[in-house]
Amino acid sequence: MRILSGIQPSGAPHLGNYFGMMRPAVELQSKGRCYYFIADYHALTTADDSEQIRQRVKEVALDFLACGLDPAQTVFFRQSAVPEVHELAWYLSNVTPMGLLERCHSYKDKLARGFSPNHGLFAYPVLMAADILLYEADLVPVGRDQKQHLEVTRDIAAKFNERYGNVFRIPEPDIRDDNATLPGLDGQKMSKSYRNTVEIFAPEKEFRKKIMSLKTDSTPVEAPKPVEGSLILTLARCVATPEQIRQMSDSMSQGGRGYGDYKKQLADWLWDYFAPQRERRNEIEAKPGYVEEVLREGEKAARLQADQMLQRVRAAVGIA
Numbered sequence: 608m609r610i611l612s613g614i615q616p617s618g619a620p621h622l623g624n625y626f627g628m629m630r631p632a633v634e635l636q637s638k639g640r641c642y643y644f645i646a647d648y649h650a651l652t653t654a655d656d657s658e659q660i661r662q663r664v665k666e667v668a669l670d671f672l673a674c675g676l677d678p679a680q681t682v683f684f685r686q687s688a689v690p691e692v693h694e695l696a697w698y699l700s701n702v703t704p705m706g707l708l709e710r711c712h713s714y715k716d717k718l719a720r721g722f723s724p725n726h727g728l729f730a731y732p733v734l735m736a737a738d739i740l741l742y743e744a745d746l747v748p749v750g751r752d753q754k755q756h757l758e759v760t761r762d763i764a765a766k767f768n769e770r771y772g773n774v775f776r777i778p779e780p781d782i783r784d785d786n787a788t789l790p791g792l793d794g795q796k797m798s799k800s801y802r803n804t805v806e807i808f809a810p811e812k813e814f815r816k817k818i819m820s821l822k823t824d825s826t827p828v829e830a831p832k833p834v835e836g837s838l839i840l841t842l843a844r845c846v847a848t849p850e851q852i853r854q855m856s857d858s859m860s861q862g863g864r865g866y867g868d869y870k871k872q873l874a875d876w877l878w879d880y881f882a883p884q885r886e887r888r889n890e891i892e893a894k895p896g897y898v899e900e901v902l903r904e905g906e907k908a909a910r911l912q913a914d915q916m917l918q919r920v921r922a923a924v925g926i927a
Contacts, residue, residue: 608639611744611778613646613686616663617654620670621804622877623789623797626845631748631781633675641681642742642909643671648686648734652727653717653800668898670808673888682912684905686738691913696730696737698920702766703733712755720800736760740775741913748781771923789845790838793822807881808888818874823866832859832866839869846880 612632614624632643645664654660664685676683686692708714708729717728739747739760749757757780764775788796791803798804805817821839826832834840834856844852855872858864891897921927 608745609642609743609776610635610639610746610748610781611642611644611739611742612748613644613649613738614667614671615646615650616660616667617650618663618799618804619666619806619808620674621797621799621806622842622845623791623804625674625807626789628748629671629674629676633677635746635748635781636677636680639746642744642912643676643681643683644686644689644738644909645671645684646686646738648692649731652725652731653722665898668902669888669891672891672898672901673808673884675884675887678901678904682905682908684902684909688902688906689741689909689913691910691917692734692737692741694917695741695913695920696734698924699736699740699763699767700730700733702770703736703763704766707759707762708732711759732756732759733763736763739778740764741916742909743776743912743916744778745776746781747778754780754782774919774923790841792817792820792838794838805877808885811878814878815871815874818877819867819870821870821873823870826866828865829862831862832869834859839866839873843873843876846876851876 610632612628614620614628620629632641635641645667647660647664650660650663668683671683672678711732713731714728718724722728735756736759739757740763747757747760757778761777764777768775791797791801792805793801793803795801795803805814809817821842823838824833837859840852840856840859843855847855855869859869918927
């Protein structure tokens with residue numbers, strides 16, 4: 608089985624990135640042949656600082672390796688190291704209906720948030736389809752907000768196969784309901800765009816300060832606290848045991864403690880959870896050139912697969 612996933616270098620990885628994409632990706636490494644990439648081409652749709660993108664690519668690679676990505680099990684590479692993806696995107700563009708892209712929620716959401724309409728934003732799902740189909744992915748771990756883009760990929764692949772023969776595998780989504788979309792500090796989806804994130808490798812003081820800023824209501828200390836929809840409990844479920852969650856939930860329902868106490872407990876759980884990742888990160892940082900070496904080796908394997916796939920696609924469309 609082939610598994611593919613990507614992460615944008617749009618900033619330091621946060622809890623939403625980790626529980627929504629990085630941890631599931633690490634867990635899937637033993638299930639099949641994994642292709643994981645840093646989506647720097649995709650990052651260009653919303654970022655224009657070239658030096659910042661280059662630096663963030665290195666940081667994301669370091670953080671992903673620290674979180675358990677094993678280059679012995681996984682092909683790990685920069686998206687831009689495999690320019691063949693653009694050739695495939697062009698072939699796919701010629702079977703992609705405009706209406707399919709016009710219905711994509713992500714494009715409409717970006718415009719609503721003030722982004723200037725451009726072809727990159729509009730055609731984003733086609734490049735994403737090329738990312739997936741180039742590596743013959745069977746399974747794609749995605750957040751619920753990305754499910755539509757995978758459906759677009761399936762539609763494009765089916766249209767291409769209908770016209771040119773059975774060239775592409777039709778990928779399946781892997782959506783985990785438990786942490787598919789993690790809320791941020793303000794209750795919206797945790798996203799760098801909303802500036803409501805908690806970075807997993809932030810300095811301890813900053814990390815705890817952000818947790819203490821988690822949005823809560825004005826329920827008095829002595830009164831019972833709402834449990835349903837609690838952001839504190841939602842985040843706690845990512846790392847705490849069922850017994851710990853039960854105790855916190857019971858305590859909140861009884862009243863007598865302020866939200867600050869529960870936030871401090873949450874901060875402790877989260878900080879302790881990421882202790883092994885912080886240690887691993889320090890070990891990798893002490894090896895100059897290691898991250899670049901991993902990415903270069905991943906690039907070689909990715910380009911070999913890309914070339915093999917494109918030979919079949921070119922033959923199908925009549926280019927070769």
